[in-house]
Amino acid sequence: MADNASEAQTAKALLGSAPEWSLRRAFGADWTSAVLALIAVLLIVGFFHPEFLSLGQLLNVAENSVYPALIALGLVFLIPQNEIDLSVGGNYVLTGIIAALMIRAGFNPSLAAAIALLGAVAVGLANAFTSQVIGIPSLIGTLAMGWMLHGMALAFSRGTQVTGMPLADPLFEILGGAKVLGVPASVILLAAAGVILAVVMRATPLGYRVRQIGSNPDAAAFSGIPIRRTKTIGYALAAFMAGLAGIVALTFFTTGDPQSGGGIELFAVAGVVIGGTPLAGGTASIFGAIIGTVLLTAVSVGLVYFQIPATWAQFATGAVILSAVSIDGVVQRQRRAGVRR
């Protein structure tokens, strides 16, 4: 209770008098750049290729964005705390493989998914341990963890796809194949997760702590914010969302694939940053993370429409990510300079 009271006082001092419940604060207006960029991409590609704006194509972009976007939503609870988790890609693959192997062995698919998700959270807790207890910088610790997870996925699956999923099971039918008014269930899941996590970020003590720890770690510690516990929750949530993305991917792609997921962590981190959650920490935007990943997916699809040669696509995608993150860096620097003046 005393902790919460001192936190509240510090909050008022740090945040000023702007009400927490305003729409701008509720959704984090740092996402405006990402939204403008997404609209620009849609308009430009759509101008030269009107079929890009067809409902089918837009839903396809949204559907392809689901996996990195779910991962990005978890990272939004970690990156503002000046931490990062590069093992999310490995966690995404391994969770799918573990669930697939259990299902093939006869487990009920929903039970297998739940157990696999618990395993994903365990990975997150392990990352928190190495970072917060042992003291290994999260960049290195989670990178190594990611290698281990990818390796485990290869080993458990013996390097081959895990097939034979029961497509008639409700988990696969609903999550992998169902549509509501033409919108894939996975996109609806992403939207629901976004709303829930936005409320957590903006209207709960956890969300406030996440933003404060990165904004001013000393003040946060002084005001009694439990830094280690909050970071541990961040790691666990990032891992859970990566595991959830793996389960959703399993239901759509219908196989556990140890070869998939390469580079998805880069996509997710870039989506978070482009969406208004800087690597420097302190601010967070759930909506922005979704928009950021949708933007990156839209750009990837746009490259296909403009027939960028396949051998140049990797360069082009990397260049777009680098440009978008650089723009955000420039904007953040100018903002800080403006505040100092």
Place this chain on the structure above:
Amino acid sequence: MEKKAYTAARSGPALARRKVLLLAAGALTLVCAGNVFADTKKVKLGFVYWETKTDAFVQMANGGKAVAATDPQVEVQIAAPDSGDPQRQASLFGPIAQTQKDGIVLQSLASGPLTRPVMEALRSGIPVVAIDAPPPEGSGVRLFITADNIGIGAQLAQEVLARVPADAKGSVLIGNTGVGVPPLDMRVQGMIKKIGELRPDLKIVGPVATNGVSATSAEVYSAWEALLRANPDAVAVLSPSAQDATAWGLLAKRTGFKLPAGGFDLEAGNMQAVKDGSVAFIMSPNHFLAGYLATRALADAALGKGKLIQGLMLVPGELVSAKNIDAIIARQSSEKAITAALAPVGDDILAHANQHIVGPWPPK
């Protein structure tokens, strides 16, 4: 005062954002301006392949592109991820299926994750043809064009064994940078069967994975160096995969490697190894031809020249040795040269398609 400072602070970054967005929009507009004049009345085909880094897959895509290069009525859009990731391949298949409605060629070494996207495409009336490796099971794809991998693996083994002295005792080493990849595994099957038939006295070592962690040239070289050291009684080497012959060529230069050797694919290093005499044989599964046949078949069906053929079509292999290496190197020197040489071969195969269809697809 506070309000002024606040406004000043907000206008700086906001103005920078607007400038940057305008610049980006302008740049993208310039880059894309050429596309506005594209002819929209062509047959629109798609070609989605496994990844952009392996020459074999690039050759298949080049075969697809060659159809567009030789027929002004055909447009072929190519897409592939930069690494073998079926989920990323599926994410490229989706947008291709939105625009290339006359047909899609799919080359995927692990096509399970593409089951739903392929079924969705077929449901919406877009024909899909698979090449190289089988299409997703149960997806409804009815034309699969591939090499007779068991047959060409056996043929290669036979040619190599003919160079092994009849009284030689020892082992035949089989290395593979893609254990578990269906076409490669089938070639190994053919090799093992033929060795068992012709030289049951020889021990077979392998298939041993020679790819290391990432299948870089250095790793494949090291793997073969170790394999040869561990098997000093080796009398021949074989491989179903593309990089091993290049490794043998380097081993010949550095360690004096001299065994009868048979590899696959027309990578530049492989062809040089044959030219140098370090490697006796290279078998080409004719990847370019497979890509050309699939794309041409779709184009012909879309242009109303007949129904799309169905079944399992086998592409003949091409054995490369010292006898024809110069002609092969000359042919492979450019896409134009390859197209000029192989497009007529493809057209002839399609004109007599029934002779090359060996059964239904999927098999009963």
